Amino acid sequence: IQRGRDHGLPPYNKWRQYCGLPPAKHFKSTYGGLTNHRPDVASMLAKIYNDVDDIELYVGGVSEEHAPSSAVGPTFACIIARQFYDLKYGDRFWYEKSGIFTEGKNQISV
Numbered sequence: 001i002q003r004g005r006d007h008g009l010p011p012y013n014k015w016r017q018y019c020g021l022p023p024a025k026h027f028k029s030t031y032g033g034l035t036n037h038r039p040d041v042a043s044m045l046a047k048i049y050n051d052v053d054d055i056e057l058y059v060g061g062v063s064e065e066h067a068p069s070s071a072v073g074p075t076f077a078c079i080i081a082r083q084f085y086d087l088k089y090g091d092r093f094w095y096e097k098s099g100i101f102t103e104g105k106n107q108i109s110v
Contacts (some may be wrong), residue, residue, distance in 0.1 A: 001056050012060025012075070013053050019078035024052040036064040036073050 013023040026033045027046035030043055034052070036041040041063050048057050057075075061110065064073025 001058055004056050004058055008058050011053055012055040012057050015057050015061075015075055015079065019075055021074060021078070024055075031080060036075070089091060 010018075016023050022032070022035070024032070024034045025048075027042050029035060029037050029042040037045070044054075045055060045059070045063065047088065061073060061076045061079075064075060066072060067074055067077050071078060088096075089107045
């Protein structure tokens with residue numbers, strides 16, 4: 001939590017918006033609220049935070065229900081997917097980019 005604060009990470013709701021997920025407007029686990037959280041978890045978050053916009057990314061992400069066959073919830077799944085996308089398409093030497101290797105060299109395996 002402190003590391004996120006030190007680095008100025010946006011709060012949980014901002015990341016949900018970035019990922020195209022609806023931001024929470026209240027602490028209930030019903031529509032418009034913390035829909036990816038169990039009711040007991042949403043209640044605990046309400047006791048800790050004054051406003052849903054104050055929830056840190058780490059706390060909000062870790063406390064989400066996991067997506068089907070996943071180890072993380074939808075917010076962290078989005079962030080992880082974006083990281084892999086950026087690693088692949090931001091690397092000008094990525095082996096699948098055209099012009100880096102010949103077709104024969106792309107087929108070589110170790």
